[in-house]
Amino acid sequence: MSFEVKEKDLLARIGKLKTKSGTVETPLLFPVINPNIQPVPPRRLKEDFGFEAVITNAYILKKRFQNKPVEQGLHKFLDYDGAVMTDSGAYQILVYGEVDVSQAEIVAYQEGIGSDIATILDIPTGWKVNKENAAKTVAETLRRAKAFFQTKTRSDILWVGPVQGGRHLDLVAKSAVAMGKLPFQIHALGSPTEVMESYRFDVLVDMIMTAKMNLPLERPLHLFGAGHPVMFALAVALGCDLFDSAAYALYARENRYMTENGTWRLSEMDYFPCQCPRCARQTPQDVMAKTPKERETFLAEHNLYVCKAELNRIKQAIRDGRLWEHMEMRAHAHPALLTATKKLTAYRDFIEKHSPTTKRSGLFFFTSVGLARPEVTHYRHQLMARYCPPADAKILLLVPQTHTKPFHKAQEFKKISKAVAANVHVCFYAAPFGVTPLELDEVYPLSQHETALPLDKETISYVAAQVADYIQRTHYAAVVLLHDPQLWGSSVKTACSKACQKKGTRFEQVDVKAEGTKNILTRLEMILKKNLSE
Numbered sequence: 001m002s003f004e005v006k007e008k009d010l011l012a013r014i015g016k017l018k019t020k021s022g023t024v025e026t027p028l029l030f031p032v033i034n035p036n037i038q039p040v041p042p043r044r045l046k047e048d049f050g051f052e053a054v055i056t057n058a059y060i061l062k063k064r065f066q067n068k069p070v071e072q073g074l075h076k077f078l079d080y081d082g083a084v085m086t087d088s089g090a091y092q093i094l095v096y097g098e099v100d101v102s103q104a105e106i107v108a109y110q111e112g113i114g115s116d117i118a119t120i121l122d123i124p125t126g127w128k129v130n131k132e133n134a135a136k137t138v139a140e141t142l143r144r145a146k147a148f149f150q151t152k153t154r155s156d157i158l159w160v161g162p163v164q165g166g167r168h169l170d171l172v173a174k175s176a177v178a179m180g181k182l183p184f185q186i187h188a189l190g191s192p193t194e195v196m197e198s199y200r201f202d203v204l205v206d207m208i209m210t211a212k213m214n215l216p217l218e219r220p221l222h223l224f225g226a227g228h229p230v231m232f233a234l235a236v237a238l239g240c241d242l243f244d245s246a247a248y249a250l251y252a253r254e255n256r257y258m259t260e261n262g263t264w265r266l267s268e269m270d271y272f273p274c275q276c277p278r279c280a281r282q283t284p285q286d287v288m289a290k291t292p293k294e295r296e297t298f299l300a301e302h303n304l305y306v307c308k309a310e311l312n313r314i315k316q317a318i319r320d321g322r323l324w325e326h327m328e329m330r331a332h333a334h335p336a337l338l339t340a341t342k343k344l345t346a347y348r349d350f351i352e353k354h355s356p357t358t359k360r361s362g363l364f365f366f367t368s369v370g371l372a373r374p375e376v377t378h379y380r381h382q383l384m385a386r387y388c389p390p391a392d393a394k395i396l397l398l399v400p401q402t403h404t405k406p407f408h409k410a411q412e413f414k415k416i417s418k419a420v421a422a423n424v425h426v427c428f429y430a431a432p433f434g435v436t437p438l439e440l441d442e443v444y445p446l447s448q449h450e451t452a453l454p455l456d457k458e459t460i461s462y463v464a465a466q467v468a469d470y471i472q473r474t475h476y477a478a479v480v481l482l483h484d485p486q487l488w489g490s491s492v493k494t495a496c497s498k499a500c501q502k503k504g505t506r507f508e509q510v511d512v513k514a515e516g517t518k519n520i521l522t523r524l525e526m527i528l529k530k531n532l533s534e
């Protein structure tokens with residue numbers, strides 16, 4: 001097995017990928033080497049920037065240099081001793097419609113130059129393609145993939161099986177299933193560049209998730225053309241392990257300065273928000289005064305440092321179990337990214353199924369976006385499938401979340417607990433987990449999280465729905481709600497009342513804001529007593 005997973009968080013993994021030029025760690029960024037114009041020499045990418053792998057284009061090498069890279073070997077030709085991946089010319093097919101090389105030729109060429117990771121000559125679907133033509137690209141890519149295994153001669157190269165289909169998700173699924181059955185070591189999701197250029201990160205989420213859900217999970221997934229650090233966190237969280245970036249160099253040529261929160265025009269900058277070795281000693285004005293060539297090199301190097309730093313932050317976040325928090329922070333760099341992050345709700349069951357749900361640290365819950373967190377889904381599933389209220393519980397007393405946790409140790413609850421008699425089962429209703437039975441409130445992560453207040457509408461609705469669902473699934477004789485209209489409005493009350501009506505359960509409520517503490521206690525005691533005796 002060439003890929004070994006060491007750490008996981010969400011669908012992200014820190015892994016070891018074994019290539020014939022050495023083992024590299026994922027998530028991994030391959031800077032794109034353009035053999036024609038390269039602003040930073042490949043050797044320096046490893047020695048000065050720590051990039052363990054690069055990617056270059058076998059089609060361009062073949063066209064421009066013919067047999068020279070074969071004679072010298074790719075690593076010597078590039079003057080780079082890390083892992084080298086080659087693309088096959090599929091991108092040129094996307095841009096120019098076709099290439100004047102056959103798949104057999106480009107496969108043989110990649111074997112000849114000694115690529116560590118190589119790609120078959122797939123047919124990229126592209127973005128504005130109708131379904132009929134998209135289906136053709138999927139079928140032709142699959143045909144070529146099958147033919148490839150008849151002609152390949154080397155077994156020490158990791159071969160990439162690209163998944164096509166573009167925005168037609170049923171085709172992406174079909175492509176992923178078929179490619180996953182072939183013995184590729186790595187898969188790649190084709191043609192997302194145009195999707196990203198048009199800021200359709202929401203479509204990208206659908207494409208990645210569809211590919212992920214239909215590919216063998218134990219194989220690494222490469223996201224072609226995803227070179228901007230602003231979206232690394234989202235893509236890594238969804239299980240993309242490998243990326244390539246031509247953007248660092250393309251942006252540099254256009255005087256654009258990357259940050260993990262977006263891109264600035266150098267000419268519009270007064271300050272550098274970065275302390276990389278390039279930015280630390282210069283101002284944007286200094287750099288503007290340079291020759292175009294020097295400026296391009298400066299920006300390319302800065303862009304590489306930013307990409308590397310963001311990947312390091314992501315890896316640390318994976319180790320700390322805080323990738324969700326990191327991804328949510330980045331999601332606020334652009335509305336399109338937040339829109340995409342909101343889409344994760346649609347995939348929460350799959351994310352939960354393949355994510356670790358116990359962490360070293362507590363969770364930060366900011367908004368309803370966090371409802372898609374695997375911990376929230378996991379708790380909901382567990383409560384539904386495995387939890388039964390105590391056998392002697394006659395009345396369900398629903399208490400609103402307290403300011404401190406665990407709930408049962410909070411001052412607000414201590415006062416109320418005086419009114420709690422035998423056969424009364426206390427459950428807290430709280431964001432984001434919904435119903436928390438008192439006896440479970442110290443179980444991770446029910447006390448190990450911080451929630452921003454006031455809650456948004458979707459979060460309140462979610463909790464109200466969880467409460468209603470709990471009432472539906474249990475068999476108390478009566479439900480008593482301590483109603484906190486200040487935090488919850490009327491949602492929880494209405495949900496409880498409806499659920500009880502449907503179930504034929506008695507329902508009472510006490511408004512904790514309308515009555516003084518003493519009155520609440522007296523009223524609560526009275527209600528509990530009355531219902532217990534009935």
Ligand SMILES: [Zn+2]
Pocket residue numbers: 274275276277278279280302303305
């Ligand atoms: Zn910098």
